Amino acid sequence: xxxxxxxxxxxxxxxLVAIGLRLFLxxxxxxxxxxxxxxxxxxxxxxxKYISLYYFGINLPILIWGFVVVGKKYICLSMLxxxxxTWFLTIIPLGNVTKDxxxxxxxGGVIIAGGIGFSLRAGGSSGxxxxxxxxxxxxxxxxxxxxxxxxxxxxxxxxGFFKSWDSALYAMLCIFVKSRIVDMIHIxxxxxxxxxxxxxxxxxxxxxxxxPHGVTVVNxxxxxxxEGNTMLMTVTTRYELxxxxxxxxxxxxxxxxxxxxxxxIVGRFRRQG
Numbered sequence: 001x002x003x004x005x006x007x008x009x010x011x012x013x014x015x016l017v018a019i020g021l022r023l024f025l026x027x028x029x030x031x032x033x034x035x036x037x038x039x040x041x042x043x044x045x046x047x048x049k050y051i052s053l054y055y056f057g058i059n060l061p062i063l064i065w066g067f068v069v070v071g072k073k074y075i076c077l078s079m080l081x082x083x084x085x086t087w088f089l090t091i092i093p094l095g096n097v098t099k100d101x102x103x104x105x106x107x108g109g110v111i112i113a114g115g116i117g118f119s120l121r122a123g124g125s126s127g128x129x130x131x132x133x134x135x136x137x138x139x140x141x142x143x144x145x146x147x148x149x150x151x152x153x154x155x156x157x158x159x160g161f162f163k164s165w166d167s168a169l170y171a172m173l174c175i176f177v178k179s180r181i182v183d184m185i186h187i188x189x190x191x192x193x194x195x196x197x198x199x200x201x202x203x204x205x206x207x208x209x210x211x212p213h214g215v216t217v218v219n220x221x222x223x224x225x226x227e228g229n230t231m232l233m234t235v236t237t238r239y240e241l242x243x244x245x246x247x248x249x250x251x252x253x254x255x256x257x258x259x260x261x262x263x264x265i266v267g268r269f270r271r272q273g
Contacts, residue, residue, distance in 0.1 A: 006077060009122040014081050016115030017126055018088030024108030026051065027096040031159055031171035032112045032178060033152025035059050035128025036085075041159050052089035056082060059127040066131040077124025078131060085126065105170045109177035116178070117185025149179040190238040191262040196248055198255040201230040207251045208234060211244060235262060 021036060029044050031037035039054035059082045067075040098104050116126045125131055129151045152175045160168030197220060198204050208215045213234050220231040236244050241259070248255055 006122045006124070007080065010077050010081050010119050010124050011084050013115040013119035013122070013126065014084035015088050016118075017085050017112050018092050020108045020110075020112035020115065021051075022089060022092040023095045023097050024104045024111065025174065027094060028101045028104045028170070029163070029167055030101065030105055030108065030174055031152075031155060031167075032108065033129070033149075033155050033171070033175040034126075035062070036112075036126075037152060037155040037159075037171070037175075038128075041155065041162065044159075044163060048094075052086050055089065056086040062128055062131055074124060075131075077119070077122065078127050081119050081124055082127040101170045102173065105174035106177055109174035110181055112174075113178040113181030114185070117182045120182075121185060149175060152179075191235055192238060192241055193233065193235050193260045193262045194244060195258040195260075196232040196234075196255055197229050197257075198232065198252045199229060200252040200255070201232075204230075204232060204248070204251050204255070207247050208232065208244075211236070211240070211247065213240075 017032075017036065021032060021040070024030075025032055026040065026043075026048060029040075029048075031040050035058045036055055038058055039051050040048075042054045043049075043051035063075055063079055063082065066078065098107070119126050132151065153172075156168050156171050156175065159171055196204065201217075205215060205217070211234075213236050216233040218231040218233065220229045221227070222229060234244070245257075248257055
């Protein structure tokens with residue numbers, strides 16, 4: 001059921017990306033950035049009818065490279081997203097929901113960001129720059145939206161040089177909105193520090209060692225009872241918090257847990273995936 005849910009989310013996310021492009025951005029010859037933006041620039045300069053084919057063609061070598069570097073599941077879901085988006089771009093008729101390019105930029109960016117963010121949360125991506133961004137965020141604790149914003153800037157410059165700086169500025173607005181929404185949805189980079197006070201030291205340690213991050217053991221004493229306790233400290237991501245919480249409560253329902261958002265990590269931190 002989990003795998004089915006992931007597939008459904010990926011397909012619906014692809015639908016959102018295609019809607020944002022076909023109904024908001026392409027009618028005004030705007031960009032969403034990334035591979036979709038690159039394909040759009042080529043389409044605006046040649047024939048917008050073939051944007052979906054350009055989108056698929058540019059994504060293909062990136063997907064092959066990501067298959068080697070990132071992992072099979074991630075790339076398989078990303079491939080599903082790219083194929084679905086290509087298909088939706090082909091079947092959704094070109095429309096013009098609003099005549100205002102500013103509104104088209106804002107709402108197009110929000111809709112596309114929803115598609116990108118939820119596909120990332122499902123374990124895949126919308127392809128293209130998302131794959132490159134995922135590789136960077138796995139190596140560095142940098143928000144995905146910020147990475148995409150920088151890479152998308154290069155696409156905007158190409159639109160300004162080859163077509164119109166007005167269109168490029170509208171596209172910058174779209175990409176800014178998109179990057180902020182993606183950061184709200186895609187929260188893998190958010191780190192949390194968990195302090196667990198428990199009397200079930202050995203059982204808790206054995207269960208926490210099954211999770212992807214290290215654990216530090218601190219001998220503690222109750223301030224009022226003066227009874228000996230064990231405090232375990234671990235740093236996790238917001239994605240993994242649900243699994244950690246479930247593990248703690250199943251191992252020791254009477255444990256005390258304090259969870260804090262971590263501003264910065266210096267030193268070794270094992271990242272998932």
